[in-house]
Amino acid sequence: MQAGDKSRYYLKAAAIGGAAGGALSAIPFVNWCNCLCCLWVLGAGFLAVYLVQRWSNLQVTPGEGATVGVLAGLIAGVVDSIISVPLMTAQRTVIAAQIARMPPNIRPVMEQLLASGALSAMTVVAWLVVGAIFGTFGGLLGAAILSKRQ
């Protein structure tokens, strides 16, 4: 089997890994695991690599891991945004309370963004960027850890 055979699993694996990571990132309390270096997004990339390796029965190289990981991270960011942004919009009082707990030098700009409605858009941009970065690391780590020792 050639490496090309693995690539047909990329999107499916990234979709499953990304959906799982994104959904877990959106569930209140469960999403606290993201506080450890974006664990669910790293996990999304790792899971996607694991699935490609399992379905293709071939070892995933770090380059392939990075590709699958970035896709999984972006999908996790999209899924999380789809679930979280409507919740954020609906729960303005909760968000306002979160902002009130922020350090005093950060509060004014966040309150301004919340009032103008730009906070959700900025959050989505920030999450997609972080999703792409950490998803790639998750894929790289997955390929490194799951590789069979020679």
Place this chain on the structure above:
Amino acid sequence: MRGDGRAVRRDALWWGLAVAGLVVWWAVIIGAPRLCAAKGGPAYAGAIGYLALGRVCHQDPSRCLWVASAPLGVCARCAGIWGGVTLGVLLLPVVRGMSNRRIPHQRYLLAAAALVIADAGSEWLGLRGAIAWVRVATGGMLGLAAAWYVMPAILLALDERRRKGTGSCKQETRAVTT
């Protein structure tokens, strides 16, 4: 021999880019909370940086390290992790060699993660109070270990990409000449 020198220079370039990336990341960690206090564009840039870091960390001000009356954009443990990653990347050429692509056994990463879990778990169970330096130290061990997995993996990924690129170029040349 000449090829070897070129390969080492290429690895050094990627290592330099990784260091530059970490410098940018640290600039966001230290600078974003400060920029938020500014007016106009810089404040919005700071807000995006702070929100992005919020995805990676809980940012509880009471658990953050404070530098010159402003908190870092991440908590003490995360600061330790990123400090460890930075130290790991900086020490990599000295300790393991610039072009070393050998990925360590996963037991080291698991051991470092176990230290963080033990620290967080014992605090959560109320066995002891929060000690900032312990969080920084255990996070630092995990970051250091992670850097030594991720950097060789990045170099291997780039090798693979280069091999693919060279292969496709050769095939194209052959197709043109025949």
